[in-house]
Amino acid sequence: MPAARNKWFLLLWMLLVLGGCSFVDKSNTIEEISPVVLLYLEEGNDGSIKLSTIIPPLKKEKKSVITTSTDTLIEGRYLRNLKYYRETKGGQIRMIFFSEAMANRGLSSLLDTLVRDPEISSRVFLSVVSGDMIGYLNRQLQGRQEEIDMYLYRMFAHYEKQGQLTTRNLHEYMAKLYSPYADPVLPYYAVANHELRYSGTALFRGDKMVGTIPLSDDVFFQMLRENKGIQKTVPLTEADVVLGSIKTERNIRFTDSFRKVHIDVMLKGRVEEVPAGQKTESPRELQEFERSLERSIQEKLEKIIDRTQALSLDPFGLGMYTVGWKERPFTREQWNQRWPDMDVTIHVSLKLEHTGMLDSHADRR
């Protein structure tokens, strides 16, 4: 009995399951859809959102930038589908660029829409871009680099892996946005001379961009941002020195019932370029050299801290370190009030390695 009945049961089951596709009112026939990889959002003249993307992505057809002007993100998708012969889908979005004006206006409502969409991964890269992004994309599509969307995605993925520049995905941004003791940041790119270039870090208060860390200070900003990191090149332009392969370590201590904070930054690495005539023959001279570099790095770090305090931002998440085993001394508001007036002491200790090479180099001169 059961063998025959099982067969019928199985057949019925398969019919129902395989027939599942025909019950649905939404189909994803591959020829009919066009997954979006890159989005650029900028503010229109009348306060609307201008949504641009490259179509078709990942297909060997003539590519172009398509722009729609709308009030909301979802409406933008709808309007885009009204003027394109495929249905655009958000499941493959990898990068979202916001124009500076858009970032100044606030990103919350846009990002909430993205977070709520189960198709969109929380790993989508976010960044702020200044300059004529659409012009840049168009120029690239006209022959220079047709696969510009993939090119940019690989660049972002590489930066994320390397960890020396600011990269942020949707999850990281949102986690910092909701954290009571930290403010979010995004990478800041600029289009200049037909190039899109990493140009520092955009600082946010809540969901609004309020300032940037320029590229010249960005490497020092990174030293303060993470507990441990590595910087392959640290140029100290004032001292005419370039340090390389620097391992950085950050330690944070609060004293005087949270009125003072001590930030110890330990650096270990090599000197890659020194000014001609720099003497490091004796240990004392080497020590002096190290001290002078430490002072110069310390000044840079202090400048960054002053800037963030002036903007009353805590992109380093220092407030997290006030929380102890059994208490949370500050609420979000209290911390936001306390941080700008906090007494910050930065102590830099630099340990140069392979200084023997430096000596022999000096000898030959």
Added chain:
Amino acid sequence: MASRVGSAGLFSISAPFGFLSLAFWANRMQTLYYLLYLPSMLAEPVTIGLILLAAGCSHLNILMIARCFAWKETPGGYLGIVRTLGTAVSFLFLLAGLFAVLMKGIVLMMGYVDIVHHILFPALHATLFGILLLCACVYLARLGMEKTIRFAIVAFVGTIWVTFLYVPFAFSPAAEYRHLLPLLPEHMPQGIWQAFLTVWAAFSGPEYMLALPKEAVDAKKLKTALIAANAFTAFEYIFFFVICLTFYGSDYLQRQDLPIVDLIRYIQLPFAERLEMILIPAHAISVVYVVAILLLYAAGAIQCAARSRLTAGRAPLGLALLMMLLLTWMAGRWIWPDEWKAKQWITWLSWLDASTYTVLPFGFFLLGWITIRRKWRVRHAGGSK
């Protein structure tokens, strides 16, 4: 195999259950649904203490359950209840049980269907999927109680591997261990009772074993199995909670609906993305397993309520299935399309689970104890005469 099904009756048991069957059954029953919701409901790091407290209380309950099975003097199963409580009270008891089992089954299944509907197939008709899932449950349940319970091993092995996918999150740079502070409470957090109720409900499940006949379990084995299952459940809850907390931070975690599913979506392997496409269907094995057992319980309740003989074939199961189908259709029509109503039903389920897990083990223990005292007194009085 199939020839032994059917005529032998749904509830006949040939040999006592093994350690693994019992332990995996209890564990899957406990973690099935709450695991997905618990992290965002708790959110604050101090609630790790609540999980430990609930695990401790659950341990006491388990000792009581095991004790009930160890007493030789008390009759077990349905007949035991009828003898102690009388026919009328047992009938009410049956009806209440039937209601509880059906409600639990429906909420568990529709909750899972809703997840699939929301994340995997937004265009698929949710009720239809629920009915398909129910077909799978009946396919398992028609094999009878014994085989269904032994399916625990498949259900456990088929879903436990998912846990390993989360281990890398503990070491990822996105994990901020400072989110785990403060561990000790400064003051009584708001809604602590609600949170404890949910955690307590999350440990419920072993009380369903009380309905098993005594010859189906070896009391000693049951005790160790349940203790192991309870400890593993507590470990699972704490592990997933810590992973979610370090990844999201408590403020962001509160805003997540299904943090565990969202976490898996964060994994981006070079050859595969959207791993939730594999994970969520794998979870169906556990859902089918637990709902199949609940279906059998409902069938049992119907059979007893109808006062027919215990080997009455599979008609009660058919009736239970009909009831479930009707309820699935009703839930899909009126409850689940409205998110607030669905959330309300999930809250009611946790109240139901919390109350059954509080009342049943203690009630059975008390009844058993009274019976023994009475017997002892009678014997003692007889002896003195």
